[in-house]
Amino acid sequence: MTSSRPPEEVHDRCSHCIGREHSICSAIEDCDLAILASESSKMTVPDGRSFIEEGSPAHDFFVVTGGRVKIFTLLPDGRRQITGFAEGGDFLGLAASKSYAFGAEALGTAVLCRFPHASMQRLTARFPNLEHRLRQEASRELSLLQARMTLLGRKTARERLATFLMERIRLLGAACQETPHQIELDLPMPRTDIADYLGLTIETVSRVLSAFKREGLISIRNITHITIMQFERISAIAEGLE
Amino acid sequence: MTSSRPPEEVHDRCSHCIGREHSICSAIEDCDLAILASESSKMTVPDGRSFIEEGSPAHDFFVVTGGRVKIFTLLPDGRRQITGFAEGGDFLGLAASKSYAFGAEALGTAVLCRFPHASMQRLTARFPNLEHRLRQEASRELSLLQARMTLLGRKTARERLATFLMERIRLLGAACQETPHQIELDLPMPRTDIADYLGLTIETVSRVLSAFKREGLISIRNITHITIMQFERISAIAEGLE
DNA sequence: CCCTCACCTTGACCTGGATCAAGTCTGGGG
DNA sequence: CCCCAGACTTGATCCAGGTCAAGGTGAGGG
Structure with a gap:
């Protein structure tokens, strides 16, 4: 809360981090967090600011x-083509060899932890477990991309929107999974x-959401907040069953 | 050439393997090839036979x-949606956690080397370098998929076909790169x-290829063999510049 | 409190690629 | 050598989603 932080805060940064349990940082023991903190740096990116340029040399x-x-x-x-949205705990930068295969920009103010490649190399040398964790992360992302390619190559606009809604629901986690109604x-993102x-135009997105509302599948409270009214049917549409 | 092979052949299998230099197996020293061979097994898959079932438990x-x-x-x-073609040296199975996120089948007779997960785990434990190589492989694939998503989500049919041709050319390697004409x-795959x-129909593929031929960009010798006549223009179309 | 700008929705129309329906080509078997 | 089946091409027509063009709407600033 104070603007001038004591130096020891740096070494403590990781223990309070929102990404602590879900991110790759979980591959490192509590007692080694100071090392993790010393190899990384925190950065804040304002809304709309790009921080990775597609094709630029991949350093971090x-x-x-x-x-x-x-x-x-x-x-x-x-x-x-937006290939993904990332939030708390998500890892960025695997889709790169010498240069980034993608660009990235903040959607609202974003806070990032930056690991230079050299730092990551030191970390993986010291914590072999981390390398395995990175591969897991890459595998998870590869699985997601398989599904996304099917969406882009083969699904209709309705199916794409329904799939998108299902993704957002799944992202809520087990939070309110008890009441699927x-x-x-x-x-949080604009149309x-x-x-x-989704590989569509803004007009199509708008029209399909309006159609879902008309059919009672969802209700639109305002631009950013909607309520899922018929989870099962949306799920069915997403799978291409309706 | 003989049908009954002496047992020592098994331990030698890897040294003559076509995948030796390009595949992940390059992460292992020559002297350790016997270990690699003992942890893997060769299998031959006839044309059209499926050997990975989407959603089935990922064991290999x-x-x-x-x-x-x-x-x-x-x-x-x-x-x-076909998410990729794999050939000599390519690695399969990263896009999976508990179960495969994709199916796979042979296109023509295919020969595979199978590594059970348990074997791979023993190998990565023994050769830490291999784990890093697997991550590299995953990164390479992630980069490719980024581009493919842009193709599926945003490119026109002409652009998709031109991109496909460029991919096939790049796949020839530096072989005949000297004469870009x-x-x-x-x-080798059917339409x-x-x-x-490419997320299209067979008719569209056929029509676009015919159009390319009519425009003198390619010439079609027979179903499986075509000749690139105007590399630069096809490259431009692929990038969306024409 | 109202204005304004950025974002979203809706409508009318158009078009790229899908669909439906014939042909045509090719290679293997009789 | 011819026949046939499977794969490809080509043509005619259709339609989902894109494009173009008005309107809404609501949050922040004056």
Whole structure:
């Protein structure tokens, strides 16, 4: 809360981190957190600011520790494909060899933990478990991308939106899984981003959401807050069963 | 060439393997090849036979050592998205946690090297370098998938086909890169597979290829063999510049 | 409290690629 | 050598989603 932080705070930074349990940092024991902290640095990125440029040399990995981030690729004429949204605990930077295969920018104010490649190398040398954790992370992401390719290549607009809603629900975690009726959802990204994520236009996103509302599948409280009214049917649409 | 092979052949299998230099097996020293061979087994898959079932428990990794393989996901109604083609030296099985996120079947007769997860675990424990190599492999694949998502979400049919041709050219390696005019290409997969790979229908694939031919960009010798006549223009179309 | 700007929704129309329906080509078997 | 089946091409038509063009809407600033 104070603006001038004592130096020991640096070494304690990781223990209070929101990413502590879910991120790759869980591969490191509490007693070694000071090492983790010394190899990384915290950075705050303002809304809309890009912090990874597609094609630029890949020097760092990132862990999102606060706020949200969007990952995307661009075509020369400006067409954009958002390949993912990242939030608390998510790891960034695996999709790169010498240079990043994607760009990234903050969606709202975002807080990141930056790990230079050299630091990560020191860490994986010291904690072999971490390397395995990174591979797991990559595998998880590869699995997700398989599904996303099927969405982009083969699903209709309705199916894409339904799948997107299911993804957001799954992201809430086991929180309110007990009541599959009436799930409150917020969509923190503008329609433009949803469209670029689903390979659609903003108008189509808007129309399909309106149609879902008309059919009583969801109710739209305001732009960012919607309520899932018929979980099962949306789930069925997402799988292409309706 | 003999049908009954002496037992020592097993331990020698890896040293003559086509995947030796390009696959993950390059992370292991020559002197340890016997260990590698003892942890893996060779298998031959006939044309069209499926050997990974999407959603089934993931027990093995595979290295393609001969022939080709297609990787895909299915929707319940049969719509299919081919997420990749694998050939000599390619690694399969990273896109899985408890179960495979994809199915796989042979495209022509394929030869595979199978590594049970338990074996891979023993190998990575013994050769820490291998774990790093697996992560690299995952990163490479993640980078490729970023580009493929842009293709599926944002490119036109012409751009998709042009990108596909560029991919096949790049796959020839530095072989005939000296003469970027008149590149011989073979497309070992049927049109159906190209369509499912690019998120199009077979008719559109056929029409676009015919259009390319009409425009003098390629010439079609027969179904599987085409010649690239104007590399630069195809490259430009692939990037969305034309 | 109202204005304004950025974002979203809705409507009218268009089009790229899908669908439906014939042909055509090719290679293997009789 | 011819026939046949499977794979590909081509043409005609259709339609989901894109494009173009008005309106809404609501949060922040004056």
